[in-house]
Amino acid sequence: MSREQRAKIDAMLRGHQAEGPRSVEEIRTGFAAMMATMAVPEDIRTTHTELGGRRTLLVEPTTPAPVGADDAAGTILYFHGGSFVFGSPETALSLTGNLVARTGLRAFSVDYRLAPEHPFPAAIEDTLAAYRALLDDGVDPARLVLAGDSAGGGLTVTTLLAARSAGLPLPAAILAFSPGVDSTRTGESLETRAAADPIFTRAALEHTGAMYLAGQDPRQELLSPALFADLTGFPPMLIQVGGNEILLDDSTRLAARARDAGVDVTLDVTADVPHVFQVYADILDEADQALDRAALFLTQQLGG
Template identity: 40%
Template structure:
């Protein structure tokens, strides 16, 4: 990591007071997520995936027949294609494949299971385009990582073809918030704190729901048969335990699991890949993982 880079990102995140209200929070995430624009050589195309909007990206030389289906983070209540565009497009470049980002509906206007339904719509759209399941990678950060796991679990339960692999960045896997690092890392995490997570969980999953339900907290799901999975998480995250416990559960279920814990990195740090060396290295590692797993699935 180049000296001072992560401190610069922390300074950007703390340069303004934490916003109040869903609209202000959404604007702020779009703002900090799009500080660096998409590279000039990336081709973008808006598409309608049924009732859900999406965006294709293609970098020079990328294989358009293989796709990263990506779900952005934001605690189910914020985040967008715009906030995550730089991350998604550079991930596609690293893997040498096209990407499809999904603009799933947000809470509290659209609580559970709206985002899950939209994630499935995105998957169905790709399959309807003739993309074989073994040529698809499903990925996401934070709540988008949760959606990734939930989508794959739904496909497994329906005995449908599964994607080649899953890519999880700082996934929020436990809406019961029982992870020890919610407390032990609270003093160094600039973004995610228990009170904030409680607000997000209440907005998306009303307290009448059992948050140990694997649809909400995939940490508690049965994972046998889950596809190979890469988990990338920062050591300075309150959600570190959500990744390490999920990795342990997946490994116990005989899932090919790779856990990368990046020293000093914060929640969803690959967002700032244009200005952060470790973000670019994380995307390079993820790209190599996706390439290997897609190659393994070639008939």
């Protein structure tokens, strides 16, 4: 394990921690500036398009697909992180770019509506509309995977819950980086990992969480699927999470719930790394290794 690399990232993140709550604009601007410094692979290209009425960033490998290949063997529908309040397809480009470069798949990254302007369930309405649009465009669900980080990792689950309720076919797999899947904030890791987490505090999560909830009861499957969702019939899932996250128990409880529902689930916990550590590709060995495992999972689930 790369102790020096991890220590450097931990110190950097602690230096970005704000004292007290920040305005929505300050949160969004600060996050965008930080994510703009993350490494993005050179062998990808991006195009602006739309899915389900929402702006969407299409990320593709620059190497052409073999003659006769169908959409470079598959499609990733990606949902960015940001506590449902901040973030965009651009802030997630290091993640989508690395998945595309490592798999040869194309990725659609959706710019779903954000709170507080658009609280729950706006984000799920938008991600479901994007999923439906891909199906309507003829994308085979067996050649489609959902992926996301943080809040977007949670959206991979809640979007499929909504899709199942709408009678839509489910995709081939789910990939979730540090998913946020418990709006009740009852996981023990909120306390046991508080000192280790260089990014989040309970107060910060409750600050942005209240914007998304807008008074709704968090004790329901679309807000806390790790506690209340029936995951029966879900496709194979890979959940990757860092050992230094106060949201660690979101992942462990989601994995346990999936297992109990008979879902093929892999819980991949990397010690001593922070929330969505995969963004530190090229500067953290564990990030590159986790992305390699994620890419292998996706290609295996698509039969590649």
